[in-house]
Amino acid sequence: MMELGAALGLYAVLLVASNSIERWLQPEGAARMALALLPMLGAAAAVWAILRGLDRMDELQRRVQFDAIALSFLGTAVITFGWGFAESAGAPQLRAFMVWPIMGILWGIGIFLAVRRYR
Numbered sequence: 835m836m837e838l839g840a841a842l843g844l845y846a847v848l849l850v851a852s853n854s855i856e857r858w859l860q861p862e863g864a865a866r867m868a869l870a871l872l873p874m875l876g877a878a879a880a881v882w883a884i885l886r887g888l889d890r891m892d893e894l895q896r897r898v899q900f901d902a903i904a905l906s907f908l909g910t911a912v913i914t915f916g917w918g919f920a921e922s923a924g925a926p927q928l929r930a931f932m933v934w935p936i937m938g939i940l941w942g943i944g945i946f947l948a949v950r951r952y953r
Contacts, residue, residue: 837883845876898952902944909940 852872861869888899913936917928 835887837886838880841876841879841883843876844879845873848876849873894952898945898948901948901951902941905944905947906937906941910937 852869856866856869888896891899910933914928914933917925921927
């Protein structure tokens with residue numbers, strides 16, 4: 835949890851710094867792209883921390899996580915595909931920034947269901 839917390843803290847600091855620097859300097863081209871992607875260093879650190887955490891889990895904890903991740907992956911696929919079809923009927927466009935919150939919410943639901951299942 836400490837590693838993940840530090841990674842998310844790094845992400846937050848880089849996000850605020852990136853946005854502030856972009857407003858102040860108003861870069862263009864490659865510099866603007868590099869600045870926009872700067873917070874991804876924190877996101878990559880979070881991925882590393884999560885993978886290390888999964889590696890440290892026992893078999894039951896891994897099974898709970900697997901079930902939750904499977905629900906999250908499949909549920910997100912169904913929701914985003916369905917939304918894509920709905921867009922052709924006039925629904926507003928689903929922004930890519932919404933995919934992770936959908937995955938995160940479904941992962942949380944998956945954790946809840948898996949923990950109840952394996953009690």
